[in-house]
Amino acid sequence: MSYVQYHHSYSLPRHILKLKPNSLGFLLVLLVSQSHVLVRSEFAEINTKHIQSKQDVANGGEDILIQHDDIKSQSGLQTLKVGATKGIPPLDTNGYIIFCPCMGRFGNQMEQMIGGLSFAKMLNRTLILPPLREDLSTFTTFTDWFQVDPILEFHRVIKGEDFMQHYGESYWPAGRRNGYCRDYVVDNNRCRMKYGLPHSAFWDYFNVDFDGVISFDLIDEVDLSLESEVKLLRKQWIERFPSSEHPVLAMYNVPGSFPSLPGNKFIQKYIKWNSSLLAEADKVKQMLFGGEKYLGIHLRVGEDWDRVCQTAVGVSSMYFASPQCKSSNHGRIFQGMCYPSVQEILDLTKEAIMTFDLRHLYIASDDNPYKEDFKETLHALNVTVHHYNPTSPHLDLIMLGEADYFIGNCISTFTSFIKRERDARGRLSTFWGYPV
Structure with a gap:
């Protein structure tokens, strides 16, 4: 060689x-x-x-x-x-980044992925794709849900399992594995990389134990559309953590902004479902709709969400994923955008059905889908109401992403994943509390 x-x-x-x-x-x-x-x-x-x-x-x-x-x-x-193991990216001497997507459910994890990818791009390090979390202690490999090749069109990545198998012991050996935490976390004695679930389960997935903790006070949130900011932050990080001394940045805190910054939302177009999930969704669409047009809606309801909205409504100007429908800090979050009444939901749904001449309604909800209310409201329009309620949320996400029109919850990160995907494809969407 x-x-x-x-x-x-x-x-x-x-x-x-x-x-x-x-x-x-x-x-x-x-x-x-x-x-x-x-x-x-x-x-x-x-x-x-x-x-x-x-x-x-x-x-x-x-x-x-x-x-x-x-x-x-x-x-x-x-x-x-010159030469690499088949299917495995060669060793990246610019270094690597890995983090645990440990905050929240699917929508939160994908917001964290956007942040992680933007951070890796800024630093010109390879992102180690983490396994994705199904519950507090169960993880699944990234490719069970998504494709890797489209992401490579944006930046260098490697599956976590592949990195540990081929480079873990040689490039990041036990005895030299440090965790990286923001200063205030270390000062408050909260930077325990493997303390509690899901953190301990994530690092145990790779059989990784840490030999120490290194703190930093650098900014890790970067908007890739701001070139001067990207250059400045890259210089600061490389000077503080050269890859020759810090080959792998294993982050306690998820790098990047939560929710994702406006200049990074384009990254969503590189995150594509794997072929088996897409094929499953195609079968369901044919079975339910027979090729006819449909409206997809996301209902975020239930006691847990009611408590969230009680905290945010009239108090906060920005909360969870609200920047996706609020372009500035002006104005408070209002009830109709966070937890609309049943009548508000029915009215906006009917308006969308009539405006775009849709024949089916697809409801995604992990609580009350209001199915009977929708049937009664839409009966005269000859619209069929579907609440498929799959065991996995991924099918709902694909179905909503491919709907002819979509209505979602502005505060929800589940909705924000769908909205980013639809925006990348030029598909129309709105939010509860906003007009069609």
């Missing part, structure tokens, strides 16, 4: 070099074009989207494409590794 190292101040031509990695020409072109190229037998890295498997290289198979713009370094010195 060949290895190549170069100093990035001496640029390779910007066009793509297409060469066999095991050919003499591969080395000659590099040596001729740059006097500072060194051949060496140590580790190295190349962007995963331009590298084939170790087996392909050994067999003289597919060409490897190397492009200068894809090769970046923190210090100016970067090493390229």
